Amino acid sequence: MTAEVSTFHPLGDATVEDWLAAEQPSDGSRLELSLGYLYMTPPPTGSHQYATGELFVALRSAVRAAGRSDLQVLPGVGVKISTAFRTAVIPDVAVVAADAHRTAFESHELVLAVEVWSPGNSRDERNTKIAGYAAARVPYLWIVELPDDKPAKFCGYRLAESGYRQEVHVTEGETVSPPSPVPVEVATALLR
Numbered sequence: 001m002t003a004e005v006s007t008f009h010p011l012g013d014a015t016v017e018d019w020l021a022a023e024q025p026s027d028g029s030r031l032e033l034s035l036g037y038l039y040m041t042p043p044p045t046g047s048h049q050y051a052t053g054e055l056f057v058a059l060r061s062a063v064r065a066a067g068r069s070d071l072q073v074l075p076g077v078g079v080k081i082s083t084a085f086r087t088a089v090i091p092d093v094a095v096v097a098a099d100a101h102r103t104a105f106e107s108h109e110l111v112l113a114v115e116v117w118s119p120g121n122s123r124d125e126r127n128t129k130i131a132g133y134a135a136a137r138v139p140y141l142w143i144v145e146l147p148d149d150k151p152a153k154f155c156g157y158r159l160a161e162s163g164y165r166q167e168v169h170v171t172e173g174e175t176v177s178p179p180s181p182v183p184v185e186v187a188t189a190l191l192r
Contacts, residue, residue, distance in 0.1 A: 011035055011085065011086050012035060012038075012086065013036060014033055014036050014037060014038045014086060015036070015083075015086055016033065016080050016086060016087075016088050018033075018038070019032075019038065019078075020078070020080075020103065020104055022038065025040060028043030028044065029042055029043050030076070030090045032088065032089050032090055033086060033087055034087055034089075034125070034128050034132075035085060035086060035087060035128070036085075039125075041125075042118075044118065045118065048116050048118050048146065050191075050192075051116050051144055051152060051191040051192070052075060052076075052093060052114075052116050053075075054190050055093050055144070055186065055191070056073060056075050056093050058184055058186055058187075059073045059093060059095060059112070059180070060073040061184075062183060062185075063182055065183075068181070070097055071095055071111065071181060071182070072095070072096050072097075072098065072099075072100040073093065073094075074094050074096060074100060075093055076090055076091075076092060076093075077094050077096075077105060078090055078103065078105070079104065079105050079107060079109075079110050079113070080106055080107060081132040081136045082132065082135065085132075085135075087128075087132050088104070089132065091113040091114055091115055092114050092116045093112075093113075094112070094113060095110075095111045095112035095140075095180075095181060096109045096111060107136035107138065108137070110133075110138045111138070111139055111140065111181045112138070112139070112141070112181060113133050113140070113141050114141075114143075115141070115142070115143050115144070116146065117143065117144065117145045117146075118146070130143075133164075134163045137159060139158065139159050139181070140156070140159070140179050140180055140181065141156075141157040141159075141164055142154070142156050142157070142178055143157070144191060146191070146192070150171075151171060151172055151173040151188065151189060152173070152188050152191035153171050154168065154170040154176065154178070154186065154188045154191070155168060155169050155170075156168035156169075156179050158179040173188050174188055174189075175187045175188065175189075176188065
């Protein structure tokens with residue numbers, strides 16, 4: 001007996017243009033587009049926003065210290081990952097090589113994506129986002145998890161030929177220098 005496995009996944013009807021035209025929820029939820037399907041994530045918790053704020057400040061300070069006026073550090077902006085695969089996301093923090101005064105950014109302008117995972121982020125959502133960033137050739141990716149009553153988990157990745165290569169993995173509150181377009185230190189103990 002043999003079994004067939006299909007890797008075909010039908011795309012939903014929603015397009016990147018539909019996502020751009022959609023009204024973002026007023027309660028802080030985020031509307032994203034994954035393989036043609038619009039989905040909403042609940043508003044971030046206070047601890048999620050605290051970690052996001054710490055990472056934003058660290059990155060903005062590092063970009064300024066490096067004198068990189070070509071880079072902008074932005075919290076929660078839309079990025080069009082793939083028009084063909086109808087995917088657009090909102091990373092928690094984005095470093096873009098573009099003018100900041102825009103509604104959404106192209107994937108080739110995204111230099112670093114930072115995702116702070118909440119318990120409500122499904123494995124499929126996480127995997128789809130990481131695969132989308134890799135397919136879009138985003139050079140750097142940081143992922144933070146905030147387990148209950150434990151230090152933040154921090155992983156820093158650099159894009160390689162076939163996907164992301166993990167260069168930093170922290171689970172005990174260490175200060176690290178993760179892969180980034182500019183030299184930066186992240187005190188992971190301060191993400192809590």
